[in-house]
Amino acid sequence: xxxxxxxxxxxxxxxxxxxxxxxxxxxxxxxxxxxxxxxxxxxxxxxxxxxxxxxxxxxxxxxxxxxxxxxxxxxxxxxxxxxxxxxxxxxxxxxxxxxxxxxxxxxxxxxxxxxxxxxxxxxxxxxxxxxxxxxxxxxxxxxxxxxxxxxxxxxxxxxxxxxxxxxxxxxxxxxxxxxxxxxxx
Numbered sequence: 001x002x003x004x005x006x007x008x009x010x011x012x013x014x015x016x017x018x019x020x021x022x023x024x025x026x027x028x029x030x031x032x033x034x035x036x037x038x039x040x041x042x043x044x045x046x047x048x049x050x051x052x053x054x055x056x057x058x059x060x061x062x063x064x065x066x067x068x069x070x071x072x073x074x075x076x077x078x079x080x081x082x083x084x085x086x087x088x089x090x091x092x093x094x095x096x097x098x099x100x101x102x103x104x105x106x107x108x109x110x111x112x113x114x115x116x117x118x119x120x121x122x123x124x125x126x127x128x129x130x131x132x133x134x135x136x137x138x139x140x141x142x143x144x145x146x147x148x149x150x151x152x153x154x155x156x157x158x159x160x161x162x163x164x165x166x167x168x169x170x171x172x173x174x175x176x177x178x179x180x181x182x183x184x185x
Contacts, residue, residue: 002062004037004054012044012063015052019044019063019116027056044121066115072105080105082113098123103158104176106131125176130185131155132171136162149181 002013007025014020020041029035035056042049054060070082070091079092080102093113095102097120104125105111112124136152149161152172160174162181173182 001059004039004058004060005056007037007039007054012065013041014061014063015041019065019121020050023049044116045119063116065121068113068115069110070113071110072107074107082111085110093120093123101125101176104129104131104156104174106156127177128173128175128182130171130173131158133162133166133168136166136168138167 002011005027007022009022009024011022012019013022021044022039023042024040026038027035028038037054037056037058038051039054040049040051069085071085073081073083073090075081076092079094080098082091082093083089084091091113098105099122101123106129109125109129111126113120114122114124131154133152134155137150148164150164150166151159152162152166153159154172154174158174158179160172160179160181162172166172166181166184171185173185174180175182
């Protein structure tokens, strides 16, 4: 159990049978009446956001989340096969469970799988990955005065906006959180 006075951004709690993560909180002490905590909570399973008010000192169950380091070994049909790096057991995840970052997932890549009981809540990929450009238009010489960008398709199938000087076959570093080009590798 956790007190509403201990809420901080990132704290996970269980409400109505779902896991919620505290996004924002504000401890309010009105001039008249008792104090309360106003929060903005995000549902970890489906991404919905709600605002909820708790009495100061009210206790709610804290979610016990387990973070496991797993390595993506191969893709079989529509499922991605991961191997637990400690027990060497295999587990299968769908693209929906991994989320929109699935476009950066490459064989041999390690990821943190966050579980609540037996349910997979989130898959955390590294903040940046290095991938090879497999298709992009050639840059035109002298066309860089404005610092323009062009689309490039990387080896995992993701499309990233890159500077005009990037050519096919180059390895580039990509920020997976913001879908941004970070530089050559």
